Amino acid sequence: MTEPERRLLTPEEYRQAQDSPEFTELRRRFRRFAVPMTVAFLAWYLLYVLLSTYAVDLMNTHVFGDVNLGILLGLGQFVTTFAITQAYVAYSARNTDPIADEMRSRLEAHEYRSEGQR
Amino acid sequence: MTIGTPAVNISIFGVFVLITLFVTFRASRNNASAADYYAAGRNISGTQNGLAISGDYLSAASFLGIAGAIAVYGYDGFLYSIGFLVAWLVALLLVAELLRNTARFTMADVLAFRMRQGPVRTAAALSTLAVSLFYLLAQMAGAGGLVTLLLGISGAGAQALVVVVVGALMIFYVLVGGMRGTTYVQMIKATLLIAGALVMTVWVLGKYGFNLSSLLGGAADTAAQQATPRDVLSPMGQYGASGTSKLDFVSLGLALVLGTAGLPHVLMRFYTVPTAKDARKSVVWAIWLIGFFYLFSLVIGYGAGALVGADRILAAPGAVNSAAPLLAFELGGTVLLGIIAGVAFATILAVVAGLTITASASFAHDIYNSVIKKGAASGTQEVRVARITSCVIGAVAIGLGILALQAGLNIAFLVALAFAVAASANLPTILYTLFWKRFTTRGALWSIYGGLISCLVLIVFSPVVSGAPVNPVTGVSPSLIQGDGFSWFPLNNPGLVSIPLAFFLGWLGTVLDRGGADADKYAELEVRSLTGIGAEKAVQH
Numbered sequence: 187m188t189e190p191e192r193r194l195l196t197p198e199e200y201r202q203a204q205d206s207p208e209f210t211e212l213r214r215r216f217r218r219f220a221v222p223m224t225v226a227f228l229a230w231y232l233l234y235v236l237l238s239t240y241a242v243d244l245m246n247t248h249v250f251g252d253v254n255l256g257i258l259l260g261l262g263q264f265v266t267t268f269a270i271t272q273a274y275v276a277y278s279a280r281n282t283d284p285i286a287d288e289m290r291s292r293l294e295a296h297e298y299r300s301e302g303q304r
Numbered sequence: 305m306t307i308g309t310p311a312v313n314i315s316i317f318g319v320f321v322l323i324t325l326f327v328t329f330r331a332s333r334n335n336a337s338a339a340d341y342y343a344a345g346r347n348i349s350g351t352q353n354g355l356a357i358s359g360d361y362l363s364a365a366s367f368l369g370i371a372g373a374i375a376v377y378g379y380d381g382f383l384y385s386i387g388f389l390v391a392w393l394v395a396l397l398l399v400a401e402l403l404r405n406t407a408r409f410t411m412a413d414v415l416a417f418r419m420r421q422g423p424v425r426t427a428a429a430l431s432t433l434a435v436s437l438f439y440l441l442a443q444m445a446g447a448g449g450l451v452t453l454l455l456g457i458s459g460a461g462a463q464a465l466v467v468v469v470v471g472a473l474m475i476f477y478v479l480v481g482g483m484r485g486t487t488y489v490q491m492i493k494a495t496l497l498i499a500g501a502l503v504m505t506v507w508v509l510g511k512y513g514f515n516l517s518s519l520l521g522g523a524a525d526t527a528a529q530q531a532t533p534r535d536v537l538s539p540m541g542q543y544g545a546s547g548t549s550k551l552d553f554v555s556l557g558l559a560l561v562l563g564t565a566g567l568p569h570v571l572m573r574f575y576t577v578p579t580a581k582d583a584r585k586s587v588v589w590a591i592w593l594i595g596f597f598y599l600f601s602l603v604i605g606y607g608a609g610a611l612v613g614a615d616r617i618l619a620a621p622g623a624v625n626s627a628a629p630l631l632a633f634e635l636g637g638t639v640l641l642g643i644i645a646g647v648a649f650a651t652i653l654a655v656v657a658g659l660t661i662t663a664s665a666s667f668a669h670d671i672y673n674s675v676i677k678k679g680a681a682s683g684t685q686e687v688r689v690a691r692i693t694s695c696v697i698g699a700v701a702i703g704l705g706i707l708a709l710q711a712g713l714n715i716a717f718l719v720a721l722a723f724a725v726a727a728s729a730n731l732p733t734i735l736y737t738l739f740w741k742r743f744t745t746r747g748a749l750w751s752i753y754g755g756l757i758s759c760l761v762l763i764v765f766s767p768v769v770s771g772a773p774v775n776p777v778t779g780v781s782p783s784l785i786q787g788d789g790f791s792w793f794p795l796n797n798p799g800l801v802s803i804p805l806a807f808f809l810g811w812l813g814t815v816l817d818r819g820g821a822d823a824d825k826y827a828e829l830e831v832r833s834l835t836g837i838g839a840e841k842a843v844q845h
Contacts (some may be wrong), residue, residue: 223397
């Protein structure tokens with residue numbers, strides 16, 4: 187009933203892997219997309235909420251027919267959410283997945299074990 | 305007042321129950337280990353899990369509450385759907401994959417990863433239980449309103465009986481099916497719900513020549529003729545009354561966008577897939593499905609506002625929450641109403657099952673095994689405790705459901721409170737744990753307890769519980785407690801205060817913690833979260 191014991195790495199291996207240039211690059215690439223994008227979509231969302239709350243007349247501007255600016259910006263939130271989702275999928279497949287996959291197989295082969303450990 | 309034919313509604317719901325019971329039985333054959341019971345053996349594909357996440361997330365609040373809020377108040381109801389959707393980007397970019405790579409069964413697995421196990425796990429389990437209970441309360445309140453409207457059942461005893469039946473079914477799904485059975489129920493339900501919403505959307509748009517502007521114009525015209533005329537196209541129809549209510553809107557917006565990535569029952573779904581890439585794929589599917597569903601609910605909401613009208617909606621049992629069923633009856637008569645009613649029941653049943661398995665897993669895995677037994681309990685013992693806990697939570701949910709029948713709060717609003725607790729108690733610690741090297745046990749405890757307690761205290765002393773002014777139309781106060789109130793916090797949603805406070809306490813607790821962070825553990829967490837080394841593998845059958 188217990189699950190098969192996983193072959194764990196030593197703390198030294200994790201430290202070595204964490205300090206390796208390829209991991210630094212992986213982390214840099216991951217954060218370079220995730221952090222600015224998070225700031226951007228949160229700012230855009232909060233701008234939308236604040237405009238809806240404190241700029242009612244502006245949001246009430248009719249753009250065409252009975253569709254006003256508020257509804258359009260709200261639908262714009264849907265569009266940007268879908269766009270960021272697909273951009274992230276494309277970005278990670280090209281920039282982070284290859285490094286992560288390669289490092290994982292090297293970790294599984296214990297290639298980050300230093301000479302002193304056996 | 306009832307609408308439609310109760311017999312039709314009951315039979316359509318009965319068909320759903322029979323199908324899902326059959327599926328649950330079949331799924332139960334592979335429920336041997338803890339990984340099977342809690343995480344469906346991690347064998348669910350990314351696409352399937354995306355559908356199941358949608359099923360878990362599109363609760364009665366999304367379907368009934370949002371459509372109702374848009375139908376009655378117009379634009380302000382739209383914010384719920386936008387916040388609920390944009391929130392998924394937090395989960396996609398910052399949480400889903402990293403969590404799948406590092407944790408096993410529960411949210412506490414990752415929160416306690418770098419920390420002293422006992423205290424942090426206990427804190428995380430308590431906040432899991434708190435969020436799940438708020439969410440359960442919302443679902444049961446929805447069930448109560450629907451029952452009165454759709455099954456033609458009135459009288460407290462008969463309504464209580466229906467809640468007991470719903471609760472018993474849910475316990476059965478969870479006990480027999482485990483996470484796999486629950487996942488299949490969610491998938492079936494999500495398919496039905498999205499298909500039902502699509503049919504109603506196309507139908508409504510067809511009546512307006514597939515022109516959004518005409519639909520909005522129709523909604524505005526109907527709303528202008530109601531007893532309380534409203535401009536449903538303008539923001540602040542619901543929240544514009546005062547500076548305080550405007551601030552409440554901002555607070556709600558913040559809680560919605562930061563709550564999703566801290567919801568334990570959503571996080572637990574990431575463990576049911578084989579790899580982090582499947583977790584990513586499931587979130588991508590969920591975002592598209594949920595996004596389109598919310599676009600449908602915009603049309604359904606304005607359609608109900610235009611074709612049914614706010615007066616009839618508010619006069620129906622279940623009030624705001626009855627907009628979508630009333631629109632279904634208006635469009636397609638008894639049959640469409642029966643289908644939508646069956647789907648709404650299925651929605652409640654599936655979400656409640658998902659919440660129950662999350663809460664029981666957290667108790668069994670985090671408190672029973674990790675804290676009480678110090679990790680010595682076997683998988684079998686843990687699953688047995690989880691099953692017993694499911695029964696207890698089921699009983700609590702039935703009790704709350706019977707109480708909720710009398711309360712009559714908007715269920716989207718109750719869910720928003722659950723989001724506020726999740727965003728305050730869980731999200732800061734999740735983000736600090738994953739990304740802040742110096743974060744310590746004290747920081748985690750201060751942030752979890754600070755967020756949880758401040759949130760609960762502010763809710764207790766808010767107009768939600770007492771002291772809201774009496775509504776001149778109904779003659780009662782929207783608060784839970786009538787009469788003289790003891791509220792001093794002006795906002796209904798505490799997020800604006802409690803979320804920044806929890807982030808601040810996490811930082812403060814850490815800088816005041818002389819113990820410092822465990823650098824080895826952070827190295828392990830960081831390497832594992834980004835590369836997937838050592839991640840839990842799928843169970844082979």
